[in-house]
Amino acid sequence: MKKTSTLHRGFLSLEMMGVLAIIAVAIVLAVGAVSGMFNKSTINDEIANVQALVTQSRGMLKTQGEYPFTNGAKMTGTLVQFGGVPGNMTINGEKSKGDAKIANGWGGEVIIAPEKVQGSTNNKGFSVTYKNVPQEACSTMATKLSGSAMIHEVSISGSNNVGAVTAEKAGSQCKADNGSVGVNTLIFKSNN
Template sequence: MKKTSTLHQGFLSLEAMGVLAIIAVAIVLAVSAVSILFNKSTLNDEMSNVQALVTQARGMLKTQGEYPFTNGAKMTGTLVQFGGVPGSMTINGDKATGAAKIANGWSGEVIIAPEKIQGSANNKGFSVTYKNVPQDACVIMATKLSGSAMIHEVSISGTNNIGAITAEKAGAQCKPDNGSVGVNTLIFKSNN
């Protein structure tokens, strides 16, 4: 009488499980690296967009030394209508009507609004408001753009700053994200 033995083998060997674990870790690291690069790209684009919006608003919307608009919706819509918004920004609505809105790379609203500055009775300046800015982008945008000759004041989530802002000050004023959504509002003011 011959006895047969049966071997029970698992679905995967230990070696195969090790290879799959290494592949899984590599995929997670690759996704993380792509996410970091995307976030840096968005930050760089938005810093350029703020500077372009300030330059275009000065060139296209200033009339006889002031910005004769009643509110931010009208000023923003007019800048869109005149073609003064960078091509990388999202425009919501019909450009031709003067009522379109702008969104930044974090899906936050961007508003260009007239501002009364230095005690003037008229709108001698304007602001560019950025909503839904992530904390890391908030710190970098506030410090880098506050040193610009075109921007004289920066409000970080309700705290007004005149002149250049240090990284320490911006870090204290920029709020942490809510999950993956930025909650900061930056307002860049120009008095020219």
């Protein structure tokens, strides 16, 4: 009688393990690229949102050359109530009551408030405050929006800048994220 031996092979061959490793690396790279694209998209959306909030505030909330509000909560709630908030922004609270709040793409609060800007008297200006802004978005938003004719001052995490903010200034004033959470507060001021 002849004895036959059976060859036992592992579950996966070495070649198959190599192919699976390459596929895993490709998936990780693809997820990173998609995440980067979403981050750039959020930054661009929020730049457009700031511009829209400034435009809508000027058009809807200015009365006889001033913004006659006692605080940011009232001014923000009124802008929400009047339908002046871009559709892609999160609104928390009941829109019709005039006390709803706005959140940006990173979950930070957005406040529109009456301001005295660059020597204006009374509340002839206003500000748009963005909280929880990531470092990369902080630098991009500060440099792009500060060059706009609508924005006259930009405060970056407590440092006030009049006029255009350079990339170097933004880079030094925007703070690093705390893990994956942005810690920067941007305040865009308009005196019109």
